[in-house]
Amino acid sequence: MSFKRGIWNGDFLRALEALAQQDGWWKDVLADPSLIIGVRDDYLNIYWQGQSIFKVSFKGGKVAASTHEKYLLNPDLKDQISLVEGKFAFGEAEPRMLTRDYEGAATLAKLKRAASLYSGQEKEGVHEIATSNPSVVDVEIAINASGIPDIKRNLPRMDLANFEMTANGVDLVFWEAKTFSNRELENGKIVDQIKDYRTVIDLHQTEIDKSYRCVAENLADMARWSNDRRSVAAAIRAVKGGAKLNVNSANVGLLVYDYTADQSDRKDKSGKTLKERVTESLAEVGVGQERIKFKGTPRGLTI
Template sequence: MSSNKREAFRRFIKPENMEILQRLAAVSDENWFKDALQDKDVFFALRDNRVDAYAKGALVHRIEFKNGKAIPHTHVKYLIKEPKKSREYISLEENAFQYDPGECMQTKYEAGQTLKSIKAAALYYSPKSSESYGVSSIIAKNPNIIDIEFSLKQSIDESTEPPVLSESSQSETGQKSKHDRIDIVQLEKSKDFYQLVFWEAKLYANSDLFSNKIIDQLNRYSQQIKRHEQAIIGAYRNVCQFQFDINSLRPHHFHNNDLKNIAERSVDLKVDDKPRLAIFTYDAPQKTRLKERVETLSIELGKRRIVHKGNSSKLILK
């Protein structure tokens, strides 16, 4: 007998797994996790007792926990030393492919070097013109971002109700999956509370921006956020605690005590149930057309829900 129970939206990490990361950060020897902590390009996102580390628009480490250890998983394509050569042909002679794996692939982790190579490979798959790279630039400009890839995923049952919020099924390519998902989750401070703000990121080149699809998409997100508001708030209190703990391990991050206060419920946390739209990557001639479109969208969505900038690295979410 099938059940209509759908999976919950969750963000958490077991205390013993957070302690594993803290120990990795504290050891005297260099390691992959310390490299990630020290790299300003790396953004850590809490999942369902898992941590995803993003850089340059790519998921560079999917960190899982097993037998008391943190195990990072990296997609094989990011381990190719020269991604452009991945399109080349390799000859087969006497039942042996004529290449040296050590010359073509990262075969072991070298502190201080391998993460740089992974990031360089990531740029091949997520170039500066891509949406995922644009989102990474926005993260760097907006330190109040606490999560990315907030997914609205259809459950596996046959329920006719709207899909529940769940963990992102985004592929490692940085491309959007078939499931609804919101790109950015931001903390916005008001006088007496913080609120969660959800942002849909769109390249100017995305044709959905110039059709009603974008309005339908944001309205659909809004309905789901309203439906699961309390689950979202609970999950993001955990995220605030996680980000506070991760920041305390990073040499270049300031200590935001408000994250701790939100996690401990001494500061109220609310939800803005109307997702906003961030548009980027366009030039001066395209700006005129975009301005007209933004004016039209503002009638439907309101001006406060739309921000845009040609250069994503200069886009401030507010």
């Protein structure tokens, strides 16, 4: 199967629910809605600004968590370290250079600060959009394009997926996010990228539908375990309850942010703004204006 999402292992789900009742990192994650829980193929990624600060899996009948070593470097370090005869004299600084123990929400906050050092404008924007739109069900979405003619195997990941209530059920909408200064908006690569996304979505509709039905159930369960610290949008509840989920390649859109009014109004030699040029280019591949959103800041960008 080229695309699979969801925690299908009942033992894993029960272990996560039990762990949520105990003080510790998982209870803290659930209580922090600024963190994004990315449901994968029987494992989780916990995201902060595009960085996975925890990978959560099920091993030997127990919930197992890991983090990248770079997030354990103390982000609060400020002092100078002397270089003496070819060796760094760490002295009293050495014991506090690494986060060695998980000591509650303060440690989680420290991991987030460390992860922020590896983020950037685009990822920060995606995080802001995802955490302010409760209908978002996924981030960093990769669909295997191996063996599909004229599409690169390493097709870039789509940034966001959300559920959208309609008169005919719930639409699954995928979004690509770009900062205004991203060259791909000008050189045509964004058009090719969205065309490729639409092709792979068409080829994997059944897998995508099955996956996101499971994800909806998982997210609803986690919201319940969080004692309502995490909210679940009506569209997610609807899919969990059996509503029709519409997986259609037409539902791929573009989000553009991080620009000033002067940048937005700037026109090229033909008298067109960047938004006008991008809208025209995407219209040629069937992307309607309702799936193209420009906003100076990602804050308050509604999808």
